Amino acid sequence: MPGLLEIKNLSKSFDATKVINDFSMEVVEGTLCCLVGPNGAGKTTTMDLVTGRIKPTSGTILFAGEDITAKHEHVIARAGIGRKFQVPAVLKNLTVRQNLEVAYSRQTNPFWNLFKFRKAGLKEKLDEIATLAGLSARLGEQAGILSHGETQWLEIGMVLMQEPRLLLMDEPIAGMTEGEIEKTARIFKDLRKTATLIVVEHDMGFVREIADVVTVMHMGSLLAQGTLGEIEANPRVRDVYLGEKEAA
């Protein structure tokens, strides 16, 4: 069975530097794949490429069998890929509620939306997600004043509102307390029933908790792939990424 997302021989250069170098990976539907690697390995860049934020120098990206390589961001998003950014990106001048409402993007056509005043199913969904993200009490507030951790939660909430088939999570737990990390792990594991996830994280404890597969990138290329155990045993990975202490 082919993967939901297939990245084939992807390369990306900025000016002279090759940031992604002949990188391939495949994510099977219904799994949770953790993408790890040193700072600057190209994880975020890979997400940029998948979501159409930048265009690759070469290579193809297939989503559900369809080539999405040169597509626009919104087309890719509509196809069912949602993304949480590494630097949390929420709509700062809108309220938390409005943020979630906008993210509920079943109808995206501007002309249809001109005549749309109420969205079916919005209220229930919104309540559900807000509770999940712990933001129920802050729905009326402007998103710009949230603390870092709250912003992270809001953005996760927005991605969930989108109901995508594939979720790209770039460092979702940065700045969360340990309790919240556990909660996030639970949510992610739950999500796996209905969606596919790619999670970028440096927190190995979290990765251990959630990952079905771990993919390691280094200098824009695939370094290793396998279960966490296999990865942790890989000397190259320990060398460039984990360090002796963590692996021990």
Added chain:
Amino acid sequence: MDLGSLLNALILGLSIASIWLIAALGLTIIYGAAGVINMAHGEFIMLGAYSSYMLQYYFGLPYLLCVPASFVIVGAVGLALERGLIRYLYNRPLDTLLATYGVSLVLMQGVRLIFGSDPKYLAAPEIFSSNISLGFASISSFRVVILLVTALCVLGVWLLFYKTRFGVQVRAVMQNKEMAASFGINSSRVYMMTFALGAGLAGVAGSLFGVLAIVLPTMGASYVVQAFLMVVTGGGSLAGTVVASGVTGQLQSVFAFFTNDTFARFVIFVLIVVFLRFRPQGLFAQVGARR
């Protein structure tokens, strides 16, 4: 069409470019560094012309001294304006547009009330009203003066912004005021100096334009739109404005040579639109931050 006239057109293009550049230079600093959309820039130019006129007419200052003196006077006006108004608006760039539009009305009418609405005469040394001709190329000596002053100002601004600690401070404040402040930079002072400098440069431009064209309360209006086009097309950077003015000045001259002035202008406006279509961030703009 012969080569000589084309050469003349090219030389003239350089001169037009320098005029547009000196008009836009102060604006580049104010917009590029402080993010203020200064609609009163044209009136700063006008004030430059009037301060030169005033110094010359009432105090008999020689023209060549009027130019730097205008820098100081208009710079001081800019400083006062910054302290009194602009500094409250730094995090609202579009509002600066509106507020400075109000300022421009006040300055224009204020000058009219003081000096009257009739055009004023600004005298320059006799040698400036002659021309230099080399073979079949010819240019007026005053245009050479403008070119030199412009070059000098650009060089000065460049040195200040890219070679001094002050320059680093300005650019730091412009990107992130809080961070700059956290590292000991007095952003309020930096803004103030930047704004005054930009205003002062407009003053220099004014004292030059007063000799080239006319001294009137409304004279500034004709420069401000052009200056904005240059600054924004250039992406808000110094190098961008220099190149944008250079290219459009040349184009204006060459198109006017082949067709006429009005049509040349039309073409330039359209070209700017087309250009921005393909480089939506202007010339030399930095790529935005990543997410």
Added chain:
Amino acid sequence: MSALLNFDNVTSYYGATRILKDVSFDLEDGQCLCVLGRNGVGKTTLMRTIMGLTDRSTGAIRVNGAEIGGKPPHQRAPYGIGYVPQGRGILSDFTVRENILLGTFARADKAPEIPEICLRIFPYLKDNLERRAGLLSGGQKQQLAIARALAVGPKILLLDEPTEGIQPNIVHEIGEILKMLNKELGISLILTEQHIKVARKLGDAFLMVDNGRVVARGPIAEMTDELVERHMTI
């Protein structure tokens, strides 16, 4: 002897909203103080209050006995405070070098050179001094932010979740570096951390914040699991 940094009944506001409420604590010379608490309790606000970046604060903030509470932000850093903000605050249009140089503006001696320690600790930065900082990866930016704060030549280093987004072996390294800065160079640290483990390892003392108030404090050894349970889980 008075403390290096002293908060005396500090209340801090954004607009009309009180975020920090009557916070008092001392940071002794050479100490590493960990500030802990759930999301949104006011840890970042505490840091920003020290730097003068909140809208308003009352109460006294003293560095070495000198009151800085009423001073504008740019006059605070020269007291020897280096700040690594949450979200890093890198100036994207500057090169790596210029970003580090920014730190030197707050030096007491005004020397416009990059102190060698900044580059020694972070080899990536050393090799990429002329790169535009906006293009760096998240972790690289974090390293840069620490280097920049070190360029201040600080007596106190404020670190707002400094290991966020950093690869494990460098987290470890940063831990070592902070320990080194603290123990060998005698720089005092105020550190917010979500990882109790890291806090336990580095900290000398802790400050537990909840809803803008200090709810517990003491030497790190007194930070019981029960306390953590009560104030840090949801």
Added chain:
Amino acid sequence: MGNLYHNKTAQWLVYAAFFLGLAVIPGAVSDAFLLNQLATYGVYGMLALSISLCWGFGGILNLGQGIAFGLGAYGMAMTMQMQSQSESNPIPPFMLNNSLDALPWFWEPFSNTAAGLILSILVPTLFCAIFGGVMFRARVSGPFFAIMTLAMLSAFYTIILDRQPYTGGVNGITPPSPLQLAGVEIDPYSATAYWIVLGILVTATVLAKLITQSSFGLVTQAIRDDAERVRFLGYSVAGYETAIYTISGAIAAFAGCCLVMLVQYVSPAQLDVGFSLSMVIWAAIGGRLSLLGAMCGAFLIQGAQSYLGDAFLATWLLILGGFFIVVVRFLPNGLASLLESALGLLASKPKNATTAEPNGDAKPMPAE
């Protein structure tokens, strides 16, 4: 309880009262001049409305609204001019004086009033759709878009000025008699003319208001906040931007038509940079985030200009400039925000009595 200002029902009630007030004016006023003048203000109100929609809600600062307005106005003037030409005398006098001996092809359709009126709206709307489409697709935004509209406006201005035989140059087009609709002459000083303008204004306002309250409006606000982020939610940012820019352009085109109906005159001054700037100023002074506020801004400034301008001859511009400065300095969201904070104060009074815990006062809502 929330701020009454943000209460949708209250907003609609205020709108209804406002327009009802405007509607009864012709009954109360018999001064032909005043009626004509008020109708002209209605045109300015339409323009402020269009700016508020595009800039306030869409976040697209348009310094070239004069393009759509001017094209609409020219279309109307051409239609009216052709109404006064006859079979035997098909060419407008100014063309004859510019040695044209045949009607230019693009003037032909305007011989038919219906076609002329349709074109007057269609051409500017299409222009906005195409220009906006191309530009927003290329992701031109912020000040860059503003400057492009400015450049485009200047280009139009210059070319209309230069093509004197076809456009009348700087003198513009002066249809000698008022507009005739279905054989009836619409006296610009009559209540009929006033009603027409008011009718269009009300329709435009209601549509605009509905738009801001629809899902479209929410997405547009999101785009204003962070266009980049919204793309990843699946919305075509360019599509939304083009749509709001075009709708606002269409309103401006209607305004252009109405103006010419009222003054029987069009000239490049309608495409002057200064005029487009004043539209932005009206909206800003009144409150760009409030449609009604923006309109009132136009009424206020133009009214003051008409009635105070001559009383304070020499100092009028000083007063006006000073007023702008004060409003911008102290009321970032225009005069409408004065009402907003007043109502906000009312709403929060009882709450102040209880303890103001953190997060008590939310910042003002992003839109009305």
Added chain:
Amino acid sequence: APLKKGEPIKVGLLFSLTGALAVPEEDSTLVLQYAFDEINKNGGVGGVPVQPVIVDAKSDFGVYSEKTKELILREKVTALFGCYTSASRKAILPTVMQRNHLLYYPTCYEGAECTQNTICTGPLANQHSQDLIPFMVEKFGKKVFFVGSNYVWPKESNKNAKVWLEKAGGELVGEEYIPLGSSEFGPVLGKIRDAKPDFIFSTVVGASDIAFHKQFKQEGFKVDSMPIASLTTGEIETRAMGAEFGAGHFLSAPYFQSLDNPTNQKFVENFLKSKYGKNGTTHYNMEETYLSAYVFKAGFEKAAAAVGFENVTPRAIRDNSGGIRIEDGVSPEGLIWIDENNFNTWLKPKIGQCQADGTFKIVKAAESHVAPDPYSIYPDSGVCTKDGLKAPDGKVRANVI
């Protein structure tokens, strides 16, 4: 508006007192106030004083249009005096015509208009160049270069000039128009340098005109070998540009401040002394405006005699204004009269040369009065008559603009 004996007659002064047009138009307002003061001192019009209603059109055509309506409908003035540019005149004419009102348009313009509601006291395009062109060709040579601002009046004036140029055996070596308000003459001067004309015929207006003369000299052109013959460069302009830039160039106008006759001397002296003389000079545009007040006085009195004071309407004034003469004793430029058909003015254009001190020396005056002809270059359009434009086929169309 029925007039009442004993109540002042209201007239509207519709000029820009602020904005770009304020430079010429402020002077127009001042001189009209002076003229009406003078008229009122000498018994007023038809025995009652004239009360000018002054408004500011703010250099904005929209305001011109609005103020026109206000003056006519609300102030109920008997006549309007206003406008300096053709564009503003066109902006208000629909209203003036619709209300069958009366506009005194007191400056030079291009003609090609035939309404029943205007009286013009300035020269038409055909009157200006008739003398100037032959004079220049004879004195400096055949080759001429036309430079003008890019709008209607310069283009029409140049069409007229071409007619006279051909008659004088001259040769047109170039024709350029620069955008209104532009102050960059580099490209045009470059073309002039290449074309090597013997003189330049200029219809550049306003601020541009000053920039033109300055840059002309700065670019090394010599006034002795290639002077500028202008229709616009009068006393205010030469003062603003500095006499050194104006000296030696020529102007054709019906009036110069230096005209040597007792009426003018009295006019200049009294005007400059009065509270309206603050701008320190008189020039052709002011004098033409001044005359319009007297044309109004004469027209009104004639109409009052014909229909009775109470029944004087704007239209009646206009219909009675044909043939009105302003005699030497009143008119600083010498006798003028209003044409009975097209209601423009018969006058004597003069050619002045700017001197080193900025004043003008009259070097030639027309021998006889020159007839105004608004359709001189469009004979096919017809002839302007009292009731409208009479086409060659005999049809008369009213309100042609």
